[in-house]
Amino acid sequence: MDVRFNLYPPCSRPDVVLGVKPHADGTIITLLLQDKQVEGLQFFKDDQWFRSPIVPEALLINVGDQAEILSNGKFKSPIHRVVINPDKERFSLAAFCIPESDKEIEPFESLVKESTPRLYKKVKDYSGIFFEYHYQQGRRPIEAAKI
Numbered sequence: 001m002d003v004r005f006n007l008y009p010p011c012s013r014p015d016v017v018l019g020v021k022p023h024a025d026g027t028i029i030t031l032l033l034q035d036k037q038v039e040g041l042q043f044f045k046d047d048q049w050f051r052s053p054i055v056p057e058a059l060l061i062n063v064g065d066q067a068e069i070l071s072n073g074k075f076k077s078p079i080h081r082v083v084i085n086p087d088k089e090r091f092s093l094a095a096f097c098i099p100e101s102d103k104e105i106e107p108f109e110s111l112v113k114e115s116t117p118r119l120y121k122k123v124k125d126y127s128g129i130f131f132e133y134h135y136q137q138g139r140r141p142i143e144a145a146k147i
């Protein structure tokens, strides 16, 4: 598990600056503790951005790309971003649950059937794929795993 503290300083131009650009997490799951006062996280669904409301003391559990692969697409890893507040700084704490880089992952056999054919290849070192696709090519890393 990797843990990261995020600190988003205020910015007077939230119309042109994002805290985190749109992405889906490359994890199995991500545990997220959000700021108790300042919102910022948004999820993309049906061509719209939806705010993630503050729920004090709650951990937000986000499905990552590797859960999408393991579940043969039953779980979808959502696209999300962080917007910046013009006046207040924001904190978040993210714990990224990821397998060791030498472990191969693929859809669970029991979820691959005639009615639900296999959608993803076997992948290894998804963090490496994530880095190459997301940061270097600006593409969704899950595309690399699709059959």
Ligand SMILES: O=C(O)CCC(=O)C(=O)O
Pocket (backbone or CB within 6 Å): 006, 020, 025, 032, 034, 040, 041, 080, 081, 082, 091, 092, 094
């Ligand atoms: O700061 C947040 O609420 C989310 C950050 C995030 O999406 C990430 O670190 O992957």
Ligand SMILES: [Fe+2]
Pocket (backbone or CB within 6 Å): 023, 024, 025, 080
């Ligand atoms: Fe994220």
